[in-house]
Amino acid sequence: MPRVQLRYYALLREQAGRTAETVDSRARTPGELYAELAARHGFRLAQAQVRVAVNSAFADWDRALADGDEVVFIPPVAGG
Amino acid sequence: MSGFSFTQAAIDPGALAAGMAAPAAGGFAAFEGRVRDHNEGRRVTGLEYEAFEALALDEGARIVAEAKRRHGVIDARCVHRLGALAIGDVAVWVGVAARHRAEAFAACREIIDEIKHRLPIWKKEHYEGGDSGWVNCERCAGHGQGRDPVHGDAESFDYSRQVALPEVGEAGQRRLRQATVAVIGAGGLGCAVLSSLAGAGVGTLVVVDHDVVEPSNLHRQPLYARSDAGRPKAAAAAARLADYNPSIRVLPRAERFAAGNADAIAAGCDVLVDCSDNFATKFLVNDAAQRARRPAVLASVHQYEGQLQVVRADAGGSCLRCQWPEATRDGLVGNCEQAGVIGPVPAVLGQLQAMETLKLLLGLPGQLQDEVLLVDLLDCSQRRIRAPRDPRCAGACARIGGADAAREPGALEVALPLVEAAARGFRIIDIREPEECAFAPLPVAGQQAVPMARFLGGAIELDAEGRYLLVCAHGVRSRALAEWLRSQGRDNVWSLSGGLERNGAGS
Numbered sequence: 001m002p003r004v005q006l007r008y009y010a011l012l013r014e015q016a017g018r019t020a021e022t023v024d025s026r027a028r029t030p031g032e033l034y035a036e037l038a039a040r041h042g043f044r045l046a047q048a049q050v051r052v053a054v055n056s057a058f059a060d061w062d063r064a065l066a067d068g069d070e071v072v073f074i075p076p077v078a079g080g
Numbered sequence: 081m082s083g084f085s086f087t088q089a090a091i092d093p094g095a096l097a098a099g100m101a102a103p104a105a106g107g108f109a110a111f112e113g114r115v116r117d118h119n120e121g122r123r124v125t126g127l128e129y130e131a132f133e134a135l136a137l138d139e140g141a142r143i144v145a146e147a148k149r150r151h152g153v154i155d156a157r158c159v160h161r162l163g164a165l166a167i168g169d170v171a172v173w174v175g176v177a178a179r180h181r182a183e184a185f186a187a188c189r190e191i192i193d194e195i196k197h198r199l200p201i202w203k204k205e206h207y208e209g210g211d212s213g214w215v216n217c218e219r220c221a222g223h224g225q226g227r228d229p230v231h232g233d234a235e236s237f238d239y240s241r242q243v244a245l246p247e248v249g250e251a252g253q254r255r256l257r258q259a260t261v262a263v264i265g266a267g268g269l270g271c272a273v274l275s276s277l278a279g280a281g282v283g284t285l286v287v288v289d290h291d292v293v294e295p296s297n298l299h300r301q302p303l304y305a306r307s308d309a310g311r312p313k314a315a316a317a318a319a320r321l322a323d324y325n326p327s328i329r330v331l332p333r334a335e336r337f338a339a340g341n342a343d344a345i346a347a348g349c350d351v352l353v354d355c356s357d358n359f360a361t362k363f364l365v366n367d368a369a370q371r372a373r374r375p376a377v378l379a380s381v382h383q384y385e386g387q388l389q390v391v392r393a394d395a396g397g398s399c400l401r402c403q404w405p406e407a408t409r410d411g412l413v414g415n416c417e418q419a420g421v422i423g424p425v426p427a428v429l430g431q432l433q434a435m436e437t438l439k440l441l442l443g444l445p446g447q448l449q450d451e452v453l454l455v456d457l458l459d460c461s462q463r464r465i466r467a468p469r470d471p472r473c474a475g476a477c478a479r480i481g482g483a484d485a486a487r488e489p490g491a492l493e494v495a496l497p498l499v500e501a502a503a504r505g506f507r508i509i510d511i512r513e514p515e516e517c518a519f520a521p522l523p524v525a526g527q528q529a530v531p532m533a534r535f536l537g538g539a540i541e542l543d544a545e546g547r548y549l550l551v552c553a554h555g556v557r558s559r560a561l562a563e564w565l566r567s568q569g570r571d572n573v574w575s576l577s578g579g580l581e582r583n584g585a586g587s
Contacts, residue, residue: 007463009454010382019459044513046537051403057466058403058452072465074454076404077382079421080269080357 001026002067004033011075012050016041030054030071031061037073050075083148083156084140086131088163091170102154105177109184111192113172115165123208129162129171132200136160143194150333151187153178158191160201193329237327239281252442253281257328259441260284262349264337264365266313267291268300268421269355269379272430273437275303278321280438284329285321286349289313290336300423337361346372351437354378355430359404366400369393377436379429383419386429388453389467390436398450398469425457492562493577494549498524498584501576506549511535511558522551523584532561548573555579 007020016037027033030052037043052059053072065071093112100108117124140158148156155177165171174191178184206212243253259282263270266289277285293301293308293316308316314332321330335341337356346352346368354365354376362378369376369391376391378400391399432453439447454463494501502508508527510517517529532552534540542548542565550558550573558575565573576583 009456010385013385014383019456044531044533046533049533049536053465056464058468072454072463074387074452074465076359077380077385077387078357078359078362079381079419080265080267080355080379080426 002065002069004065004068005070006037007070007072009072009074010077011045012041012043012073015043025065027065029062029065030059033065033071034061034073045075082137082141083144084137084158084160086133086137086160086162088161091159091161091173093170093173093175096157096159096173097175100155100157100175100177102177104179105154107178107181107184109176109178109181109188111172111174111188112170113192115167115169115171117167119205122205124167124205125208126164126166126206128164128204128206129160130202130204131160131162136199136201139198139200140195143198144191147176147187147190147194151176151178151183151190153183153187156187156191158195160195160199190331197329237281237325242280247444248442256281256438256441257283259351260286260349261351261353261437261441262286262288262345263353263355264288264345264361265355265357266301266303266317267297267355267357268423268426269381269430269433270313270353271301271303271317272427273353273355273434274317274321275324276431276434277437278325278328278330280434281325281328282437282441284331286331286333286345287314287317288333288335288337288341288345289317290334300421300426302423337364339364342368343371346374349374351440352376353433353437355433363400366391366393370399375440377433377440379433381421381425381429383421384425384456384458386425386432386455386457388429388432388436388448388455389451390440390448392449395449396469398467402470403452403467428457429455492566492575493555493559494574495577496583498522498551498576498580501549501583502526505547506574507546508549508551510551511561512552516553520553520580520584522580527551532557535561536564542570542573544572546572549576550574551576551580551584553579554581 001024003022003024005020005022008016008018013019025033025036027036031047034047034050034052047061051074052061053074054063054069093110097108097110115127140160144156144158153176156175158172158174160172161170172192172195174188176184176188178187202214204212204214239253242248243250261277261282263273263285266274266287270289274285274287291313293304293311293313295306295309298304298306303317303320312334314334318330318332337345342364352365352369352374354362356362356365365376365378370393373394375394378391379386379388389400391397393399436448450466450468452465452467454465498508502524508522508524510522510527510529511532513531530540550562552558555576555578558579562573562575
């Protein structure tokens with residue numbers, strides 16, 4: 001079961017109630033991982049409104065996750 | 081008829097003014113530039129003007145036309161003298177006829193400033209004692225030692241500590257003075273960007289903001305004073321910056337950055353800096369930058385965090401549309417009003433934008449490109465996320481002109497009291513979050529409550545025949561959602577204009 005480092009920003013940080021966490025997950029892709037976390041933390045943003053970065057690069061939702069990956073979920077923000 | 085001309089004969093201000101009589105003109109402002117008897121400590125006995133006429137005529141006409149359009153005046157003309165002139169002769173004349181004095185003065189001032197700044201005109205001064213020298217009136221022509229005769233007294237602002245940086249130097253300072261930067265939005269980010277770029281000596285700053293100063297802005301927008309409340313931000317910022325550094329030029333544009341002016345603003349500047357507070361504007365800035373092939377420096381903040389991105393449209397870099405999905409819409413995430421904001425966050429992000437702008441203008445190393453910088457000021461962390469250009473974008477960005485390109489107001493909104501809208505058969509959907517609904521229930525019966533994200537997640541099916549009216553607190557989220565649903569082919573959805581705040585009360 002891959003273990004991934006997670007980091008949340010903005011709205012997702014608020015809804016998760018934390019900045020970062022480490023999780024063991026059966027998710028094979030960032031998309032599956034987001035669905036799992038959305039259910040756990042009650043994320044209100046649909047996946048289509050969020051971007052994911054894996055190991056400091058924007059990534060596709062269906063790429064493969066590997067043990068030790070660092071996954072960052074980034075909602076768009078617009079305040080000025 | 082062109083508003084600009086040259087003449088070899090003496091200028092007759094009275095005749096020129098008489099030729100501009102207009103019944104609707106309640107104000108007429110004129111400026112006469114005259115030959116003075118001294119310059120830089122030397123006595124001048126006379127001078128000669130010479131112009132690169134073909135170029136100067138076009139540019140002069142453009143300057144007058146721009147000022148007419150920008151200030152909405154009835155008529156504006158400028159005549160410049162060429163040839164030999166004596167002390168006291170009128171060298172240049174500007175006349176503006178307008179409905180009111182304010183725009184007459186403003187347009188007149190702008191025309192003479194721009195003429196002095198942009199026109200390729202040279203003057204040869206004859207000094208007491210018989211010698212003479214050529215002086216270029218055009219900007220950046222090395223008039224004296226870095227003096228710029230156009231923008232007030234450049235020597236009154238001391239750039240020595242900045243010039244001392246080896247990467248800046250006199251040449252870099254000159255590049256800054258020649259540069260034009262357009263700042264879109266003069267709020268928390270914009271105040272930081274504007275004050276830093278003004279201090280750095282960026283020659284021309286264009287301030288685009290349609291809003292007025294509100295007391296709730298002041299804690300994070302230190303360009304404004306309490307007495308500015310109610311004043312257009314563009315004008316208040318320009319006045320403050322002119323006071324701070326009179327050697328630069330600040331052009332206020334108290335208008336919304338929109339499809340109608342975006343391309344002209346982008347084409348007229350070297351760098352666009354997006355300090356707006358909504359996605360619609362950010363995508364407009366991004367797209368205008370792409371079309372004009374200008375770099376754009378974009379930032380956004382949310383509570384204690386910020387994001388910074390430099391879009392190198394001039395260098396084939398990735399853009400906002402490579403990073404953010406089509407479903408990115410206003411109302412998804414809170415703005416400063418809803419989410420709250422503390423001053424240092426926009427200030428820090430704005431300073432980062434100013435620094436990236438200066439790096440671009442000066443050609444400094446380490447520029448952010450094809451990356452998004454995430455800044456968290458609670459845990460003092462920064463993270464650079466690589467954001468490569470979408471490979472599907474071959475030449476220009478493939479997505480410009482999509483659903484986001486032109487988001488002008490259309491028949492998307494219903495401006496009726498909610499109760500009346502319900503009486504007219506609209507099926508009301510409350511898209512607010514559950515806690516908002518509980519706090520302030522809708523004043524109508526039979527509505528559905530469906531939080532916005534459930535729509536965007538594709539979980540909601542609407543009947544094809546019903547007419548749906550989406551409702552939120554201020555009408556921002558509901559409008560964005562209605563727009564998105566329309567883009568998905570749903571033409572039976574509307575948004576309650578102004579939300580509950582404006583149209584929620586009974587009837």
